[in-house]
Amino acid sequence: MKGYVRSLWFLVLAALTGFLILAAPAEAQRVLRVYTHNDTAEMEKWVPEAEKAIGMKIEWSPRMASMELWTRVLAEAPNFHADMIWGFLNSHAQVGAQRGFFLPYKSPAWADIPAEFKDPEHLWYGYNYWFSALGVNPELLRKKKLPRPRSWMDLTNPVYKGELVMPDPATSGTAFIFVSAIMQIFGEEKGWEILEQINRNAGQYTKSGSAPAHSVAQGEFAVGISWDQAVYGRVEKGFPIEGIIPAEGTAFDLEAVAILKGAKNVEGARRLIDWLGSKEGQTQIGLLRSKVVRPGIPAKVSVDPKLIRYDALWAGENQKRIMSEWAKRFQR
């Protein structure tokens, strides 16, 4: 009998140790956990500002590409491992709202921001917007005697074989928006033909949407499909890269923020939404992003691109089908 008592003590001790290890990060109330597809360099700058504004610590996942983030959210539902998503695609926000992933919150700070940037049910808010853009390396184009592309169609030109870098739509939101924009501009059938030709030119697929701009700026590739800030930010820093907005028009997407159902720190998430809509928050976002949603706040890109009427809901609803088709045709 004594032996059993003693081993019971041992069990209790082991359980206690385990519990202590488990309970170590139990200060969930004071920490805000966010998922994001924002660039690491951006988060390293924004998070300290946001922490000051909301008076809480913010923990964020290492940067995930947009699709990576969204599959993770889908896989985790309904037990999300973060309180909110700060930075994800509009199409995903629309789908998430329909699936009932988000907690509504009517933020007073967003009252005077135009309705087109907010969900009518207050399930998500769009705090800035961005568009797909081409980046070209003029030195490399000259060296290799390549013409300057002016439109999406130009990318199908076989002279760019091996000289084009684009993100992989399987992981990157930038690429997905590019693919669904092509579908929306040219129609599905013609769209696939164009993608087929672009695929033949692609020298490399990168995981994230910013990486192509990086490689073009570094002189690794002549032409890259990327997004505005990744391109124009490097133009500003003096890298040998130029931005091109394709003649057919380009798709734009809102950068959304939403509170996940079951969030442990709802108060913190609300405060972050307030801050993102406020003048201070929008100013911070504008320091690094191309266009913000609050009228009168300056942002980095002054170019007014020709935009197509991008249907984000269509993109969200057809994502899986288009992506598996893409993977079947082009995945290497």
Place this chain on the structure above:
Amino acid sequence: MGETFPEVRQKRRTGQGDRIAELGRFFRNPGLFTITLLAFLLIFLFIVYPIGRVLLKSFTVSYPAVIVTFHHPRPAPEGFKERLAGIVDRAAYGVKGIEARRLSAEERETVLTVRFRKDWDDLKGLNDLRRALGKEKDSLLPLAVEIKYRLGQETEASFLTYREFFSQSRYYRALKNSILLACITTLIVVPISFCFAFSGLKGPPYIRGFLKIFGLLPLVAPPFIFSLALIILGGRQGIITRLLDLPLNIYGWQGVIIAQTVTFLPLGYLMIENVLRSLGSNLEDAALDMRASDLQVLLKVTIPLSAPGILKAALLVFILSIADFGNPMLIGGDVPFLATGAYLLWVSENNLEMAAVFCVFLIIPSMIIFVVNEFFLKGKAYTTVSGKPQESERRPVAGKVLYPMLGFSLAVSALIVLCFGIIFLGAVTKILMVDNTFTLEHFRSPNGFRTLITSVKFSLGAALIAPLIGITVAYLLVRKKIPLKRVLESMSLLGFAVPGTVMGIGYILAFNTPPLLLTGTFAILIVNEAFRNISVSLEAGVSKLHQIDPAIEEAAADMGAGSFKTYTRVVLPLISSAFVAGFIYTFMVGMIAVSAVIFLITPGNDLASLYILSVAEQGYLGMACAISVMLIAVVLGSLGGLKIMMRWTKTEIL
């Protein structure tokens, strides 16, 4: 392994009756019984069960489904089901992507389940269906009071995923590539390791310490920093590429092979050196006395004698190469490999079924090698002197044998030093070789610091648990009479044999639903890392226990100590060195872990090694270098601290 223990041999001689008596004693010993049961349960739950879930998953296929519920008054109106079926037929005609549907009537409601194609968006299906049924409103309204839509999933057992794997080149090419890569890496790593070990042992004495440092240096760094260094060196815009104006492209096969070679060198080197040292020099001396040349001795004596050991090293490198995650991820370019492919399938398509099939093909080679090693190679080492490796008398070896090998080793050492140098320089310059201004800005990364702290906590946690369990199991195996020894041993070794990717996906599958809801916690990271590494502590414990005479424990027992007391007061202090060895190993491996944990991190629980990977992928090479430097500093610092502590407390551990 159990076969060679003296008491097992004894058991062979004892009869059936004694066995039953032994079992009886086992069940009457409460402490032993509880601890054995606990060990079995924990190891089953955290190693075997997740792997089992992966296997099961690979034989299922799931389809997106939409479930429509028609609530109707009771009793159902006349001919209700037939009329509803007609309406559904009409509506479904216009909806794309439908594969199957069925209507099932219950008392107060009728449920329509519509199964869509596997690659279809369920939300699109739902919205299309709702629109189509909306058009039938006039005929539906009199039938149903309320209509509800909900998303669902239909899962069935099937070989479909396997069929898909073999029919699409983007899947089966990953298998082909991984195996080819493992073969090439093994064929390169093993000779290099042999050169290192041989020229270290036979060459001038000072060279050994030198080679040992370089051979072991890669152990303290995240396994993918060589990829990082190679990208800085030979990427499309790398230093070499630009200086020589070559159209180099390090991404792809060549990059992965070079990076893996350097990454796995330490292991090959350690194992082969151990074999060569334990050979002793008797036979070599004999051959030399008979006027064999040094080359003949090498080819006809040394290599054949150490063949089983070399083969073992080769098998290990093979497994590690297949399981490697960081290098293919960073430098693999467009070439698909199994381990990373499984991860990408999960993150980009949430296609856990195909990921599970990838895992099965990751498990098979490791399992074959595991079995070969356990059942055919064990005890086949041609040790000429039993016991500890002995230092043989150094005799000069002819230069024409030694120098090419030494030169080769030094060249590889130079490559390793170059890689480390580049990481360090990359960390303190703006952009290495483009803008060589000294800067510390790459170190100013708040998230980098935070992840480093998390990494230390994580590694400490795992390093405390792994040796505790591993050595307890070792004790049970070596000293105690417990049933199913062989099973317990194999189960614990499984965690090490199975690639990290499999354990990562296994944990997602096994611990994502209540009551075992552990995903998203910090604990799951620790548990995963600890259980994957118990086998190293186990092996250390077993070999240490063999060196300790059981008489000491018997003496304790004679003086009235129970088995628990004997364990804590006598055995644990004696085998503390095995504990520390397990601790150090698990800690180091934890600091640089990538493959399994990448599936399990959540915001706030992310690790420095993964942060480096993600930062490097985005092209912030300077920041990646800086965090790598900090990580290496932490690992070296902790090792140094431990060494000082050991000297201070006068305990001999390493």
